[in-house]
Amino acid sequence: MLTGEKFFGSNAGAEVAVVAARPRGAEAGVRGLALFVLPRYRSDGSLNYHVRRLKDKIGTRSVPTGEVELADSEAYLLEPPEWGIYLILEVLNISRVANSIASAALAQRALAGALAFAEQRTAFGKPVLEHPLLRQQFVDRKVRVQMAFALAWEAVRLLDAVWLQRPRYSGQYHLFRLVAHLAKYWTAEVAVQMATWAMIVHGGAGVLADYPVERLLREAMILPIWEGTPHRQILDGIEVMERREAHHLLFRHLSPDADTRAVDAMAARVDAHLALGQEEKEARAETLRRPGSVCGLDRAPTPAAWERIDAGGPCCPFLRVGHGLGQFHRVHGDRHARRAQRLHDWLQVVAHPGSQQPTPQHRGQVPTLAEHLVHHLGDPASQVFGHDLGIPGHAQRTSVNVRG
Numbered sequence: 001m002l003t004g005e006k007f008f009g010s011n012a013g014a015e016v017a018v019v020a021a022r023p024r025g026a027e028a029g030v031r032g033l034a035l036f037v038l039p040r041y042r043s044d045g046s047l048n049y050h051v052r053r054l055k056d057k058i059g060t061r062s063v064p065t066g067e068v069e070l071a072d073s074e075a076y077l078l079e080p081p082e083w084g085i086y087l088i089l090e091v092l093n094i095s096r097v098a099n100s101i102a103s104a105a106l107a108q109r110a111l112a113g114a115l116a117f118a119e120q121r122t123a124f125g126k127p128v129l130e131h132p133l134l135r136q137q138f139v140d141r142k143v144r145v146q147m148a149f150a151l152a153w154e155a156v157r158l159l160d161a162v163w164l165q166r167p168r169y170s171g172q173y174h175l176f177r178l179v180a181h182l183a184k185y186w187t188a189e190v191a192v193q194m195a196t197w198a199m200i201v202h203g204g205a206g207v208l209a210d211y212p213v214e215r216l217l218r219e220a221m222i223l224p225i226w227e228g229t230p231h232r233q234i235l236d237g238i239e240v241m242e243r244r245e246a247h248h249l250l251f252r253h254l255s256p257d258a259d260t261r262a263v264d265a266m267a268a269r270v271d272a273h274l275a276l277g278q279e280e281k282e283a284r285a286e287t288l289r290r291p292g293s294v295c296g297l298d299r300a301p302t303p304a305a306w307e308r309i310d311a312g313g314p315c316c317p318f319l320r321v322g323h324g325l326g327q328f329h330r331v332h333g334d335r336h337a338r339r340a341q342r343l344h345d346w347l348q349v350v351a352h353p354g355s356q357q358p359t360p361q362h363r364g365q366v367p368t369l370a371e372h373l374v375h376h377l378g379d380p381a382s383q384v385f386g387h388d389l390g391i392p393g394h395a396q397r398t399s400v401n402v403r404g
């Protein structure tokens with residue numbers, strides 16, 4: 001029997017919920033938590049939990065979030081209580097990776113919507129897309145979306161490799177944890193930035209509920225918060241680097257494609273950071289987590305690396321090529337026109353599905369968990385949390401609550 005309150009419960013009203021709770025007499029802290037399955041109805045058919053209130057939220061309004069009360073509610077222990085912390089971590093691992101895919105998908109949808117608008121909105125005598133400043137912004141934003149996808153899919157690939165592991169975990173599991181923290185943190189940030197920018201591209205129309213971008217920005221706001229805020233990702237990332245040296249695993253993981261000197265310099269920087277006193281280490285932690293600084297690759301990638309980024313496959317994760325892409329395509333200005341054309345073609349596919357299969361290139365190359373995610377989320381290139389987000393030609397699909 002479980003008794004207590006939950007201030008935020010997504011998908012309130014679900015037939016079955018997974019609940020973390022502390023058995024009487026268990027130790028304090030997260031290690032004392034066990035994981036339970038809680039059905040909606042008791043064995044006698046009466047309601048097993050009570051939703052006190054539904055939250056009035058800025059976004060994710062299609063998913064009811066409730067304040068839930070449990071009073072002697074029937075629940076079933078999942079595995080021995082001492083496994084609770086590991087099971088909770090597993091739930092978080094999967095939901096953080098799913099959040100990363102959703103974030104990248106939302107960013108892509110925002111970009112596609114902005115393109116569709118910029119093509120047809122005329123200002124100063126031509127479509128706004130044809131003004132050089134805006135066009136260059138589209139090129140830069142496309143790279144950012146590709147980087148977000150690459151990082152999210154790297155997290156998927158690593159999760160696929162480790163998700164059946166049990167303690168004592170392998171080095172690859174700790175590497176996954178670090179990449180998952182990076183992916184959750186950074187892709188959510190990209191999603192919010194991209195939705196904000198897409199709204200600006202729409203001008204005044206962007207703030208009107210008549211256009212889908214207004215909803216996109218509202219939906220994006222939750223992505224950095226649930227499944228652990230950026231602060232949590234940063235602090236847990238530090239912990240896995242400190243306790244498991246996950247950063248050295250990461251740098252080894254990157255080494256086939258990265259500049260050795262740059263990686264060594266970054267490794268030294270992270271080690272120096274981890275040696276700081278606790279107060280300073282936390283206070284300055286964000287500087288370690290910025291894209292680019294994560295990889296420490298301050299110079300532009302090679303033309304081959306850029307080609308891989310353009311191809312968009314999991315073989316070219318953002319983590320391997322680092323930032324510097326912006327510098328790269330400014331230096332190689334002669335490529336600008338071709339890249340702009342590719343950008344246009346690529347976004348056309350996203351904005352007008354059906355003209356070509358709008359899947360990321362990863363499909364068919366990804367292992368089972370990734371396929372599983374695609375199956376449940378729908379195509380990540382065209383769907384966020386199962387909601388139709390209003391791009392012309394996109395049929396409404398059944399909502400799938402990935403958090404359920």
Ligand SMILES: Cc1cc2nc3c(=O)[nH]c(=O)nc-3n(C[C@H](O)[C@H](O)[C@H](O)COP(=O)(O)OP(=O)(O)OC[C@H]3O[C@@H](n4cnc5c(N)ncnc54)[C@H](O)[C@@H]3O)c2cc1C
Pocket residue numbers: 008009010011057060065222225226227228229230231232235
């Ligand atoms: C719509 C919605 C649905 C949700 N659904 C669920 C759900 O289904 N299940 C569930 O368990 N939870 C759910 N949540 C809760 C969500 O996961 C938490 O709100 C989120 O993790 C932040 O926790 P908090 O609200 O307690 O923030 P607080 O702990 O109150 O933190 C406030 C601020 O302080 C920062 N902070 C806290 N500690 C530190 C620190 N040590 N160092 C630096 N900064 C710090 C936080 O990052 C945050 O920015 C949901 C939330 C929302 C909004």
